Amino acid sequence: MQRIYLAQEDIGGIWRYGAEPGDPVTGTKVVSTTEDNGEIGQDVKGITIYYGRGGGGYLLAASQGTNTFHAYTRDDNRPLGAFEIVDGNGVDAVTGMDGIDVTNFGVGGPFPQGFLVTQDTKDDVGNQNFKLVPWQAIAAAYPQPLLVDPTYDAYQTGAPPAPGSAPVPPPPATTSTPPAPAGPAPSPPPSAPAPAGPVTRLTAPGSTTVTRLRFPVSWTSSGSTLAIARTEVQRRVATWRGGFGAWSTWATSHGGGSTTVTNAGGAARTYCFRARSTDAVGGVGAWTAEQCRTTPVDDRTARAGQGWRRAKVTGTYLGTETVTARQGARLTLTGGHGTAYSLVATTCRSCGAVTVSLGARVVRRISLTSARTLERRVLPIASYGRVHTQAVRVTVVSSGKPVEVDGIAVGR
Structure with missing residues (x-):
């Protein structure tokens, strides 16, 4: 998978280019900012890749305008949702970040399965600094846990074995959910294993501030063996001076695949969405993690x-x-x-x-x-x-x- 990714600030986004000598010189925009109905709040302040075997892994992006980090599949750059690094255990939250990196290699101590490092523009009690978060804590925070593959070496792919040695099969990638060590952790709480049933993903709106009162909400649903009968999307709303109301059904789609519906709202509100699907024999999947957008x-x-x-x-x-x-x-x-x-x-x-x-x-x-x-x-x-x-x-x-x-x- 020979690719180069470039991050563009202001009303930019993330561009993907082929890395082979004969590839076209034009790129493809794979991630947009909120001004172009995307999920990144200006600016994109750092991108990095978590490598996994077989082309697996993730493209990660820092959204400075929303103090969030976004994950995309490495193969087709499909959005998987965003997370924050919040305050806890005496360590302040990450805000205004300006640069990120990630490694899948275990380095010992609290990072046996790799870590994400990000610049933090402001410390509550000191200067700007860097924050490190165990990768397994981030992976476990997603409704469908992300890949954890601490033994894969992307830089040795294709290297010949030592003379006379037998081929060694690669160890399988694993997903683990150990207790998070001291330090900042992603804001979505680790979820229990998803029950049997169809899988639903919210692909928009993401969690960000948007300066338009109309914005798209998108989702996909699929079943392992059975057809999808319906997907329910719920919404809850908070005003800037009050708390959230109750969840209520906002939209319904029938069948599987991808669906987009426009949310037409008002100013000074936070809109949160979640979705789940039901298959043809009544099997109900888990609710997705909520995604929220705020209008100023x-x-x-x-x-x-x-x-x-x-x-x-x-x-x-x-x-x-x-x-x-x-x-x-x-x-x-x-x-x-x-x-x-x-x-x-x-x-x-x-x-x-x-x-x-x-x-x-x-x-x-x-x-x-x-x-x-x-x-x-x-x-x-x-x-x-x-x-x-x-x-x-x-x-x-x-x-x-x-x-x-x-x-x-x-x-x-």
């Missing part, structure tokens, strides 16, 4: 201090922005209940910079400068392992440079 709170909901003005701007989220060039100008949103906060703003070559406070604490300084003008840019502020209720305050720290705020996302 509009800028007009925030209280604007002196120096700001409201503007109607075509192409922005809900058609408005709150703008200023005054240093020290403040914009405040109160009453939110969330686990993840992001700023939605326009970035440009001459744009300024802001700090963002949650409660009384400044948690991030954000530059709004970019090589070209980008509207509806989702810029992560902070994420937590539990719900936080606190005011969000945006303070302009630049002087004489435009700051154009489009919204604030309060995700669950």
